[in-house]
Amino acid sequence: MIKVRIGGWAGQGTVLAGVVLGEALAIGQGYEVVQTRSYSAAVRSGISFSDVIADRETVDELTIDIPDFMIIQYQKTLDAWRPLVKECRCLIIDSIQVHDIPDTKNLIRIPASDIAKDLGNTKVANIVLLGVLSKLLPELEHDALKEAIKRVVPKRYEENNIEALEKGYEYASEY
Amino acid sequence: MRAPGVYFQEGNIACAEGAMAAGLGLFAGYPITPASEIMHHLARALPKTGGRFIQMEDEIASMAAITGASWTGLKSMTATSGPGFSLMTENLGFAYMTETPCVIVNVQRAGPSTGQATKPGTGDVMQARFGSHGDYEMIALSPNSVQEMFDFTVKSFNFAEKYRTPVVLLADAGIGHIREKFTIPEKIDLVERKRPLTDDKEFFHSDAEDHVPPMPAFGDGRELLVTGSTHRGNGTRDTAGYETQDRLVRRLKAKIDDNRNDIIEWEEDEVDDAELVVVSYGSMSRPARGAVSKARQSGLKVGFFRPKVIWPSPEKRLRDIGTNSKILLAELSLRGYRMEVERCVGSENMHVYDRLNSLPTIDRIYRCIKEVMK
Amino acid sequence: MITGKELREKYIRNQPTAFCPGCGDGMVLNSMSRAVESLGILRKDIVAVSGIGCAAWVVSPYWRVDTLHTTHGRAIPHAIGVKVGNKDLNVVVVSGDGDCVGIGGNHLIHACRNNIDLTVIMINNGLYAMTGGQVAPTTEYGERTITTPYGNPSHGMDVTKIVKAAGASHVSRWTTYHMRELTKEVKYALRKKGLSFIEVLTQCPTRTGKKDRLSGLDMLQWYKENTSKTPEEGKITVGRFVDIDRPELADEIYGQITASGGTPR
Numbered sequence: 001m002i003k004v005r006i007g008g009w010a011g012q013g014t015v016l017a018g019v020v021l022g023e024a025l026a027i028g029q030g031y032e033v034v035q036t037r038s039y040s041a042a043v044r045s046g047i048s049f050s051d052v053i054a055d056r057e058t059v060d061e062l063t064i065d066i067p068d069f070m071i072i073q074y075q076k077t078l079d080a081w082r083p084l085v086k087e088c089r090c091l092i093i094d095s096i097q098v099h100d101i102p103d104t105k106n107l108i109r110i111p112a113s114d115i116a117k118d119l120g121n122t123k124v125a126n127i128v129l130l131g132v133l134s135k136l137l138p139e140l141e142h143d144a145l146k147e148a149i150k151r152v153v154p155k156r157y158e159e160n161n162i163e164a165l166e167k168g169y170e171y172a173s174e175y
Numbered sequence: 176m177r178a179p180g181v182y183f184q185e186g187n188i189a190c191a192e193g194a195m196a197a198g199l200g201l202f203a204g205y206p207i208t209p210a211s212e213i214m215h216h217l218a219r220a221l222p223k224t225g226g227r228f229i230q231m232e233d234e235i236a237s238m239a240a241i242t243g244a245s246w247t248g249l250k251s252m253t254a255t256s257g258p259g260f261s262l263m264t265e266n267l268g269f270a271y272m273t274e275t276p277c278v279i280v281n282v283q284r285a286g287p288s289t290g291q292a293t294k295p296g297t298g299d300v301m302q303a304r305f306g307s308h309g310d311y312e313m314i315a316l317s318p319n320s321v322q323e324m325f326d327f328t329v330k331s332f333n334f335a336e337k338y339r340t341p342v343v344l345l346a347d348a349g350i351g352h353i354r355e356k357f358t359i360p361e362k363i364d365l366v367e368r369k370r371p372l373t374d375d376k377e378f379f380h381s382d383a384e385d386h387v388p389p390m391p392a393f394g395d396g397r398e399l400l401v402t403g404s405t406h407r408g409n410g411t412r413d414t415a416g417y418e419t420q421d422r423l424v425r426r427l428k429a430k431i432d433d434n435r436n437d438i439i440e441w442e443e444d445e446v447d448d449a450e451l452v453v454v455s456y457g458s459m460s461r462p463a464r465g466a467v468s469k470a471r472q473s474g475l476k477v478g479f480f481r482p483k484v485i486w487p488s489p490e491k492r493l494r495d496i497g498t499n500s501k502i503l504l505a506e507l508s509l510r511g512y513r514m515e516v517e518r519c520v521g522s523e524n525m526h527v528y529d530r531l532n533s534l535p536t537i538d539r540i541y542r543c544i545k546e547v548m549k
Numbered sequence: 550m551i552t553g554k555e556l557r558e559k560y561i562r563n564q565p566t567a568f569c570p571g572c573g574d575g576m577v578l579n580s581m582s583r584a585v586e587s588l589g590i591l592r593k594d595i596v597a598v599s600g601i602g603c604a605a606w607v608v609s610p611y612w613r614v615d616t617l618h619t620t621h622g623r624a625i626p627h628a629i630g631v632k633v634g635n636k637d638l639n640v641v642v643v644s645g646d647g648d649c650v651g652i653g654g655n656h657l658i659h660a661c662r663n664n665i666d667l668t669v670i671m672i673n674n675g676l677y678a679m680t681g682g683q684v685a686p687t688t689e690y691g692e693r694t695i696t697t698p699y700g701n702p703s704h705g706m707d708v709t710k711i712v713k714a715a716g717a718s719h720v721s722r723w724t725t726y727h728m729r730e731l732t733k734e735v736k737y738a739l740r741k742k743g744l745s746f747i748e749v750l751t752q753c754p755t756r757t758g759k760k761d762r763l764s765g766l767d768m769l770q771w772y773k774e775n776t777s778k779t780p781e782e783g784k785i786t787v788g789r790f791v792d793i794d795r796p797e798l799a800d801e802i803y804g805q806i807t808a809s810g811g812t813p814r
Contacts, residue, residue, distance in 0.1 A: 019183075019354065026183040026356045033183065035354040039293060060465030062353060062458060065536045200814045201634055225811040227633050227802050232659040236626035239619065239656075243598070243630025246617060247638070249814065251630070266627075269620050393615040393631060394638055396593035398562070400610055402618035411563065411610055412618075 002031075002139055003064050007049035007081065008073030008097075008126070010039060017071070017126035018050025020148045021133070021140075025054045027151070028144030034059045047077050054139075069137060071129045073097055073112075092132050094125055108132060108175055115167050121157070124164035131168020142169060176224050179361045186324040186350040187212035189357050190254070190280060193328030195220060196363050200249025201227040203240035205259060208292040209348040210282035213254040234259035238266035241277045245270075246401060248392035250332055254280035256348075257299050258289065260306070267341055268307030269403040271427065274379065274388065276335035276368055278328070280344040282351040283457075285532055294532050295349035297457050298508040300515075303343045304486045310424055312431035314438055315343040315486040317456045321355035327483070333366040334438065338430055339387050345485060347507065349458025349534055371397075380408030380422070386430040431487060440483040441492065445471065449478030451548055452496050454516055455505040456482050458534055463505040466540035477544055485512065493519035503528060503547050505540055556582055560592070563610045568603070571758070571765025573725035573751035577672055578607050580728060581641070584735035595639045596631050600624040600653060603679045603753075604645035604672040622653030625660045628667050629798075636666070636799040639739060646673040646687040650708050654686070657708075661715035661744050663798040668738040668745045671708060674753035682756035693760065709748055713791050718743025720791035724750040726772035727787060734789070743797045750776075750785070 004021060008014035015037045022035035031054040039048040051064045068089045072078045075098045078085075085091060085102050093101060096113035110132055116125040127149070134142045142165075149161045176195040184192075191213045194202070202221055204214045214230070221228045227244070231237040234255050241251035255263060260281045270277055281303065285296035299306075303315045314334050318327040324346060331342040371378060371389035378399065381388040388408075391397050400410030405420045413419035431438070444467070446452050455463035460481045467479040480496060482489050496502065497520025504516050505528040517525055528535075528543045557564070560582035568574050585595065593615070597608035601621035609618035619627045624642045632640045649657055649671045660667060676694050677683040683696040687708070691700045713720050719741045723731040731749060738745030752758065752768035763771070777784040806813050 022354055023183045027181065033355065035183075037352060059355075060461040060468075061537050062349060062461050063534045063536055065538065198814075201630065203630065222802075222806040222809040223811045225806060225814040227806065227813070229629070229633055229798075229802065231626060231629075232655055235623060236629070236656055236659070239623045239626035240630035240633070242619075243617065243627040243632075244634035245630075247631055247634030249634050251634075266620055266623060269623075392635075393596045393617075394593060394635060395615075396591075397615070398592070398613050399615045400618070401616065402609055403620060404618065 001061070002052070002054040002137065003067045004052045004069045004071070004133065004137070005049060005064055005067040006052070006071040006073070006126070007047065007077035009076065010046050010048050012073045013123055013126035014048045014073060015039070015050045016152070017130055018052050020127070020145065020152050021052045021130060023152050024140065024144040024148035025052070028147050029141055031055065032057060032059045034062055036062060047074070047080055049077065069133060071133060073126065073129065075100060090136055092129055092136070094129060108136070108172065110168065110171050112168065115171070116164060119160060119163055119167065121160050124161055127161045127164040128168040131165040132172040134165070135169050135172035176220055177359055179359045181356055181358050183354055183356050184321060185212060185352060185354050186318070186321045186346065187282065187352070188216050189321045189324040190328045190344070190346070190351070191216040191220065192359060193325040194252050194278070194332070195224050195226065196325070196359065197329045197332035197365060198250050199226050199252055201229070201241060201244040201251040202253065203229045203231050203237040203244070203251070204253045204255065205231055205234045205237050207256045207259045209284055209351050210254045210256045210280065212351070213280060213282070234262035235265060238263040238270070238279070242266060242270045242273070242275050245275045245277050246393050250276070250336070252278040252280065254282065256282050256284045257286045260299060260302065264302070264306035268309060268311065270341040271307070271311050271313070272403045273401050274339040274390070274427070275341065276339050276390070277341050278331045278335055278344060279341060280328070280346060283345065283347040291532060293348065295347045295458055295534065296507050296531065297347050297459070297511040300345065300485060300508070300511040303345050310428065312428050313343060313486050314338070314340065314431060314484065315345045317345050317482060317485040318350055319457055319460045319481065320350065321353065322357040323483070324350060325357050325359065329363055329365070336366045336368045337387070338385070338434060339368060339390055340430065345457070347457045349507065377408035379406055379410050380426065385434055386426050435487050438484055439487055439489050441489045442481045442483060444479040446478035446480055446496055446500070448476060449500045450476040451503055451544065452478040452480050452500045453503045453505055453544065454480045454493070456485055456512060457507065459505050459507045462535055462537045463540055465537035466544055469537060469541045470544045475544065475548060488515050488519070490519050497521060497524055501526065501547065503544060507531070507534070551586055556586060560585070560613050561611055562613045566611055567606065569755045571752065571754035572603070573674070573753070573765070574603055574607050574672060576725045576728060577643070577670065577731070577749055577751065578611055580732045581612065581670070581735055583732045584739060588736055588739055590639060590739065594637070595641060597641045597643060598624045598628040598631065599643050600648040602645040602648045602677070604643055604648065607643045607672065608641070622648050622651065623656065624648065625653060625656040625667070625669065629660060629663070629665050632665055632667060632799050633802055636803060640667050642667055642669045644669065644671055645678070646671060646675065646708070647677045647685045650706070650711070651686045657712065658715045661712045661717040661746070664716055664718055664743040664795055665798040666742055666744070668735070669747070670735070671746065671748045672751045673708070673748055674751050674757065675705070676753070676756055678753045678756045709746070709790055712746045716795065717746045717791060718793055718795060719745040719789070721746070721789040722748040722750070722787050724772040724776055724787060725752060726769045726776070743795060
């Protein structure tokens with residue numbers, strides 16, 4: 001079973017990243033996938049997160065206890081899940097948004113927001129982070145992610161998002 | 176409307192797709208979390224299929240509009256959550272009394288009152304059945320996957336048309352807001368309402384075995400009298416007569432009661448030799464089913480039972496199970512289905528795992544199973 | 550020209566009606582039937598929708614067209630469903646003042662805003678008659694009713710001003726004294742695209758009449774003496790107040806279906 005949690009602040013495209021990941025695993029790779037989202041009723045504030053749970057058999061687990069991977073896009077999200085930091089296999093952190101980074105070995109920090117800014121669209125930081133995941137999670141096929149982006153993201157942002165994915169993947173490869 | 180195929184989508188979107196696949200002619204609704212995605216999707220997609228979409232001023236009006244539209248011969252639907260469903264119950268009773276086919280989707284959230292708008296709950300189970308006033312029966316379905324959000328929406332329309340009655344699709348945010356794969360099949364079986372023959376005069380009484388009278392449409396030239404007051408077979412009001420009230424209200428109830436075997440549906444697994452049967456429905460039934468598998472793998476004699484149609488309840492089957500096994504009801508509310516299950520299996524035989532706000536993990540329910548079996 | 554007897558046979562069912570002697574509701578029914586007859590609209594193309602109260606009975610069961618007799622205050626949203634469901638139907642709502650602007654006020658406002666093609670006839674007798682003569686949103690300040698035995702501490706409202714502000718295409722007020730004008734107005738309303746609102750001040754000899762010791766005829770006389778077709782101090786103005794053209798909801802919805810490539814089912 002694959003268990004990934006992506007957490008950020010409302011407006012960071014956290015749930016979209018979950019959708020792209022879920023789409024890649026479900027449609028691209030034929031997994032059974034449950035992707036959840038959680039957000040507060042406020043439109044422009046609050047922690048939002050998305051869990052992706054995938055398996056080769058029916059997935060009846062609709063909530064994640066301890067994720068294998070946690071992608072963290074915002075300081076407050078990390079603060080909320082600090083107890084999980086040591087337990088999960090790997091943390092992927094946007095080091096531009098998160099400053100108080102725990103001192104553990106199981107993490108990779110990437111200036112995703114700055115990389116996105118260089119690509120001319122700060123909104124694609126979420127996909128940069130997914131690029132990192134595609135390097136670290138062996139079951140996840142890079143091409144399936146690319147195809148998922150093509151299906152999920154509006155056409156005019158497609159190229160931008162695919163570039164972001166590649167940048168994240170490269171960064172992780174050199175890490 | 177999507178072509179047949181496999182999609183990775185949210186439960187609410189699958190519901191909207193199911194409605195269009197069933198031939199939805201008019202949707203009227205009012206925004207509410209966590210049901211709004213259904214109307215967002217339909218606002219864009221429904222007109223392309225020839226269906227009408229209206230956002231009304233409130234849920235009272237939404238329920239009224241779908242009732243009015245149904246009498247023009249269209250399949251109609253609204254979608255809401257608990258606070259809106261409370262407002263709809265007024266006209267839901269009217270739709271029931273006038274035998275108006277329509278579908279009401281309630282994507283339940285944590286209540287009471289405003290509660291937690293984005294969090295799941297199943298506290299409206301009793302309301303779906305008893306929320307309006309007077310003696311009545313209701314058909315309510317409880318999906319537990321994105322696929323079932325599609326399938327059960329179609330099924331809701333089919334029941335509504337077949338039995339000429341409003342049907343509630345009692346979903347919850349735990350299913351409405353998750354994404355999974357679902358398949359839109361090539362062929363979908365649809366039921367259409369019984370139309371009257373030229374000579375038919377009674378549209379509010381039937382001596383047929385299923386108790387369902389034929390339903391004309393406005394504009395057919397039949398000078399219809401459709402009223403929420405007690406009425407005779409030809410629609411004329413009888414504000415005080417014993418016979419009319421007795422015959423009408425009993426027939427409406429019999430329409431659901433006597434067709435119960437056609438309506439009720441459940442999923443069960445290894446119930447027969449089980450010492451404990453976990454009963455669950457809606458999103459909670461997913462981790463509950465997972466916990467049962469886990470318990471069985473560890474050698475415990477545990478079965479699983481899930482009503483797919485929650486009203487009318489699978490009363491007889493629940494009684495049978497309750498005779499041979501202990502029951503653990505797992506639900507996302509304190510009293511959602513509890514009274515009904517307790518009525519069937521008896522309180523001394525029943526254990527409850529109730530939880531609010533969010534779904535538990537499989538492991539959490541597994542521990543509860545072990546506790547109960549100790 | 551159709552005779553009174555022929556008109557009654559063609560348009561009225563379930564006679565005799567349950568209306569009290571001297572009630573104005575039958576007069577409104579007469580007026581509506583004459584309007585339909587002279588326009589040549591087929592009865593099968595009319596759907597009459599009503600809520601709860603004496604006025605609701607004007608169409609259900611008495612008017613011989615398709616009728617939908619709904620819940621209290623909710624006639625208008627049911628009628629919207631009918632009209633959007635099949636825009637070829639002529640949809641008429643008959644509602645009392647309590648039904649229309651008391652419990653149903655919000656629906657009325659939004660129907661005017663939508664400018665949905667309905668003819669809304671509000672029969673205004675100034676109180677809740679069927680339930681025993683309680684104070685209504687239209688009861689004047691100081692009036693005594695069974696629930697305002699010391700005089701109405703609140704104020705009655707002019708509904709025509711509300712529906713005008715909300716955007717109705719056509720707004721008018723007449724009384725049961727003005728039968729010819731009323732029939733003409735209903736005719737106009739049935740042909741007018743958009744929401745037509747006609748307030749009909751109607752006598753209730755049973756509730757208001759008994760209290761003031763007035764017969765139905767006395768009350769008609771009162772309407773004659775206390776109304777004016779031009780604004781006049783101390784009198785109620787009658788006539789057509791609004792007659793404008795603006796896009797109508799059902800047309801718009803059908804237009805969007807067609808524009809999006811669909812064909813209305």
